[in-house]
Amino acid sequence: MTSTRVHIVSLGCARNEVDSDELAGRLETGGFTLVEEPGDAEAIVVNTCGFIESAKKDSIDTLLAAADLKGAGPTQRVVAVGCMAERYGRELAEALPEADAVLGFDAYADIDERIRLVMAGAHVEAHTPSDRRRLLPVAPAARRPAASGVVVPGLGALPDGLAPASGPRPVRRRLTGGPSAAVKIASGCDRRCAFCAIPSFRGSFLSRGVDDVVAEVRQLVGQGVREAFLVSENTSSYGKDLGELGALERLLGELDRIDGLEWIRVSYLQPAEIRPGLIETMCSLEKVVPYFDLSFQHAAPAVLRRMRRFGDPASFLGLLDRIRALRPDAGVRSNVIVGFPGETEADVDLLVDFVERARLDALGVFPYSDEEGTEAVGLGDHVAADVVAERFERVNDLATELVDQRAAERVGERVRVLVESTDGPDAVGRAAHQGPEVDGVCLVPGGAARRAVGDLVWGRVEASDGVDLIVREETSR
Numbered sequence: 440m441t442s443t444r445v446h447i448v449s450l451g452c453a454r455n456e457v458d459s460d461e462l463a464g465r466l467e468t469g470g471f472t473l474v475e476e477p478g479d480a481e482a483i484v485v486n487t488c489g490f491i492e493s494a495k496k497d498s499i500d501t502l503l504a505a506a507d508l509k510g511a512g513p514t515q516r517v518v519a520v521g522c523m524a525e526r527y528g529r530e531l532a533e534a535l536p537e538a539d540a541v542l543g544f545d546a547y548a549d550i551d552e553r554i555r556l557v558m559a560g561a562h563v564e565a566h567t568p569s570d571r572r573r574l575l576p577v578a579p580a581a582r583r584p585a586a587s588g589v590v591v592p593g594l595g596a597l598p599d600g601l602a603p604a605s606g607p608r609p610v611r612r613r614l615t616g617g618p619s620a621a622v623k624i625a626s627g628c629d630r631r632c633a634f635c636a637i638p639s640f641r642g643s644f645l646s647r648g649v650d651d652v653v654a655e656v657r658q659l660v661g662q663g664v665r666e667a668f669l670v671s672e673n674t675s676s677y678g679k680d681l682g683e684l685g686a687l688e689r690l691l692g693e694l695d696r697i698d699g700l701e702w703i704r705v706s707y708l709q710p711a712e713i714r715p716g717l718i719e720t721m722c723s724l725e726k727v728v729p730y731f732d733l734s735f736q737h738a739a740p741a742v743l744r745r746m747r748r749f750g751d752p753a754s755f756l757g758l759l760d761r762i763r764a765l766r767p768d769a770g771v772r773s774n775v776i777v778g779f780p781g782e783t784e785a786d787v788d789l790l791v792d793f794v795e796r797a798r799l800d801a802l803g804v805f806p807y808s809d810e811e812g813t814e815a816v817g818l819g820d821h822v823a824a825d826v827v828a829e830r831f832e833r834v835n836d837l838a839t840e841l842v843d844q845r846a847a848e849r850v851g852e853r854v855r856v857l858v859e860s861t862d863g864p865d866a867v868g869r870a871a872h873q874g875p876e877v878d879g880v881c882l883v884p885g886g887a888a889r890r891a892v893g894d895l896v897w898g899r900v901e902a903s904d905g906v907d908l909i910v911r912e913e914t915s916r
Contacts, residue, residue, distance in 0.1 A: 451488025469551025770872020
């Protein structure tokens with residue numbers, strides 16, 4: 440008897456990518472056959488994103504496009520999983536009857552059985568959303584003993600056979616190839632940023648154990664991975680529930696000793712939580728690239744306080760100075776929100792001044808919009824939509840100009856490029872200061888004839904094109 444063919448669509452962030460790999464592994468282990476093309480699948484599983492309005496729209500559009508395939512070929516069922524399914528559950532199922540099932544995170548542990556029921560035409564009850572922060576104790580140190588039966592995407596079920604601290608690694612089957620792989624080191628968030636709904640549907644912060652992460656990275660290196668991209672909702676909190684303040688530093692040290700691993704990249708650090716020792720570790724270990732993904736969100740102290748965040752231009756610039764004193768070549772990316780309730784023109788001016796002085800390699804600018812279930816919805820002094828749009832255009836245009844200028848400043852620098860594509864005559868990859876997919880690329884002219892995907896190439900930056908760099912490969916080191 441042939442097995443059911445399944446295609447998984449992964450939307451959103453790198454953390455979702457890891458969750459999709461877990462779903463793929465569980466389905467393959469459960470007897471399903473994974474296919475690369477949606478048109479070849481009998482079931483299409485869409486791992487949705489529910490972060491902001493544009494991401495939710497993309498998720499709905501993808502589900503509708505998948506549903507359009509039903510009846511035109513082998514496709515029989517479409518299933519929604521992921522953050523949007525977890526966040527809205529029954530509401531999504533009622534609004535989108537084209538989806539044959541809407542499954543939350545609790546379904547991941549036995550996803551193969553759920554999909555089998557859906558394929559048989561059985562009615563599978565839509566997920567009922569709840570605040571996942573209530574599943575674990577408030578005190579971080581008390582979470583692991585209390586976590587029995589709790590499903591945490593990307594970490595497995597806790598702790599009944601798939602515990603991140605003591606049990607075997609979650610099943611993972613990579614859906615995307617390439618020399619870089621996202622590795623989830625924690626899930627959830629304990630912060631209460633006024634604009635963010637993620638903690639309510641991702642739950643409280645929970646770390647994977649150091650040994651478990653190291654074991655997974657070793658396995659990935661055995662599959663040809665050269666770069667481990669460490670991801671979580673808040674990486675600078677790693678280890679606080681393990682009772683080890685310097686757990687992230689220890690993890691980085693252990694990963695640095697893995698043969699065959701060339702780069703270790705750390706994502707999503709909270710500026711207010713960064714310890715001097717972490718900066719020193721990241722800037723001194725050979726394989727940890729000098730890349731700092733710092734979530735500033737704004738620079739005006741009054742806006743940051745309303746956001747329930749901390750900081751000011753002086754402290755942020757001081758942090759950047761400490762990093763660059765150790766690694767002048769460090770890459771820095773960040774995100775900011777404009778138009779948050781109560782933001783004034785003076786606040787925007789302060790943000791602009793900070794951005795001009797910060798010399799960031801990448802900056803994402805987002806216009807504020809209400810996210811249901813967040814504190815910001817109920818705040819007074821909402822900024823008019825047309826004013827938000829004007830401020831967004833101003834800061835976004837400036838960000839584009841400044842990151843292009845920062846790329847031009849790198850002309851003449853010696854960089855090491857991880858080759859990710861050799862499809863044309865040129866090799867295309869990334870330098871250490873460029874994160875996967877979002878921070879620009881390096882073009883190595885004529886490199887495709889000499890290099891393979893996964894190679895690391897030394898070269899000199901000879902030109903820039905926006906945020907992208909043209910790198911002339913060195914003939915010898």
